[in-house]
Amino acid sequence: MNADWHDNTPIYRQLKARVVEMMLDGLLKPGDALPSVRQIAADFQLNPITVSRAYQELADEQLVEKKRGLGMYMTDGASEKLLDSERTRFLNEEWPAVLERLDRLGLNASDLLLAAETGVKNG
Amino acid sequence: MVDTNLTDFIIDAKNLTKRYGKSVAVDNISFQIPAGRIVGLIGPNGSGKTTTLKAMLGLVPFEGELKVLGLDPRTQRDELMKQVSFIADVAVLPRWIRVREAIDFVAGVHPKFDRAKAERYIQNTKLKPAMKVKEMSKGMIVQLHLALVMAIDAKLLVLDEPTLGLDILYRKQFYQNLLEDYFDENKTIIVTTHQVEEIEHILSDLMFIREGKITLSASMDEIAERFIEVMVSADNLAAALALKPIDERQVFGKSVMLFDTATSNSSADAVKALGEARAPGIADLFVATMRGTYA
Numbered sequence: 001m002n003a004d005w006h007d008n009t010p011i012y013r014q015l016k017a018r019v020v021e022m023m024l025d026g027l028l029k030p031g032d033a034l035p036s037v038r039q040i041a042a043d044f045q046l047n048p049i050t051v052s053r054a055y056q057e058l059a060d061e062q063l064v065e066k067k068r069g070l071g072m073y074m075t076d077g078a079s080e081k082l083l084d085s086e087r088t089r090f091l092n093e094e095w096p097a098v099l100e101r102l103d104r105l106g107l108n109a110s111d112l113l114l115a116a117e118t119g120v121k122n123g
Numbered sequence: 124m125v126d127t128n129l130t131d132f133i134i135d136a137k138n139l140t141k142r143y144g145k146s147v148a149v150d151n152i153s154f155q156i157p158a159g160r161i162v163g164l165i166g167p168n169g170s171g172k173t174t175t176l177k178a179m180l181g182l183v184p185f186e187g188e189l190k191v192l193g194l195d196p197r198t199q200r201d202e203l204m205k206q207v208s209f210i211a212d213v214a215v216l217p218r219w220i221r222v223r224e225a226i227d228f229v230a231g232v233h234p235k236f237d238r239a240k241a242e243r244y245i246q247n248t249k250l251k252p253a254m255k256v257k258e259m260s261k262g263m264i265v266q267l268h269l270a271l272v273m274a275i276d277a278k279l280l281v282l283d284e285p286t287l288g289l290d291i292l293y294r295k296q297f298y299q300n301l302l303e304d305y306f307d308e309n310k311t312i313i314v315t316t317h318q319v320e321e322i323e324h325i326l327s328d329l330m331f332i333r334e335g336k337i338t339l340s341a342s343m344d345e346i347a348e349r350f351i352e353v354m355v356s357a358d359n360l361a362a363a364l365a366l367k368p369i370d371e372r373q374v375f376g377k378s379v380m381l382f383d384t385a386t387s388n389s390s391a392d393a394v395k396a397l398g399e400a401r402a403p404g405i406a407d408l409f410v411a412t413m414r415g416t417y418a
Contacts, residue, residue, distance in 0.1 A: 047325050048302070
């Protein structure tokens with residue numbers, strides 16, 4: 001396994017983001033076991049503390065849970081939580097920018113609906 | 124399990140000094156290393172790295188106080204060696220020895236050697252029990268060394284340039300094996316290397332040593348917080364210089380400046396406002412701190 005880390009964000013955050021991405025893409029599913037801290041540390045050549053910290057944040061956000069003696073597992077509610085936070089992020093960050101652009105272009109709701117319908121017909 | 128060891132630190136050095144005749148190799152240094160850390164000891168040739176390691180292992184006499192696992196390396200070396208492993212120059216294995224003889228030897232002299240673990244590890248390499256050291260490549264010798272050392276349940280592992288002369292595949296494999304099969308939160312690794320880049324994410328702590336003195340000693344978290352590298356655009360140049368960067372280099376016509384927010388009169392926020400900020404690599408930090416004007 002190979003990893004290209006960049007220097008702008010702490011590595012544990014980047015590692016956490018990778019796990020989240022795997023969850024969103026369905027590569028990890030609820031109930032799936034995550035690799036052990038030791039395994040990740042060895043494969044990516046990271047200090048185990050870095051890996052533990054990423055896992056701890058995922059656990060704090062209830063995306064994973066620790067099963068005693070077995071390791072970390074993706075929680076049942078993780079997909080929904082992620083979808084929720086992605087929706088919130090879209091509404092708070094992306095949507096205002098889109099709205100602004102629509103406004104600048106002078107497009108209104110019926111234009112958009114019409115475009116969507118023709119899009120469906122053509123598609 | 125609670126460690127019943129009464130010592131708080133794996134290594135506790137106070138005013139450690141080593142002189143060779145009139146020259147001072149290690150100049151009155153003090154530091155402490157707790158358990159569960161992976162510490163990088165980084166310095167140019169002749170800076171005192173190896174002498175410091177030798178003092179820890181009881182291989183050279185020294186002045187000052189030094190406790191390793193609560194023991195004095197000068198007077199309790201035998202006891203200490205039961206709990207410490209060491210990889211230095213790979214040439215210390217005799218050329219005539221066979222893999223199985225080396226295993227027999229360590230099994231005979233070391234009470235904490237796990238023979239099955241060493242054999243298991245060797246099975247995953249190209250090493251064969253009847254193979255002699257003189258028939259091995261440099262990478263294979265290191266694998267044999269690693270098999271012997273990792274099978275010893277030592278609390279402290281000291282690595283002095285462990286991957287010197289190895290190709291990149293063996294180097295990667297070396298640290299991967301260490302993290303997978305040896306290291307845990309009750310163990311401590313001290314490593315010196317010139318290949319700083321390949322260990323920088325493995326380390327929990329960093330010590331820079333120069334002319335026998337420690338010039339920087341901090342956890343990687345502290346370093347990430349304290350040192351900031353910024354790509355400064357031309358219009359911010361004067362403001363950036365006023366904040367006294369400790370280093371400056373040119374990349375694609377832009378100035379990349381390194382700031383130490385602990386010593387300069389620049390706050391982290393002021394520095395980050397100058398441009399795109401990021402954590403410096405250890406190699407760049409090392410070069411900047413070794414330049415002399417800054418220490």
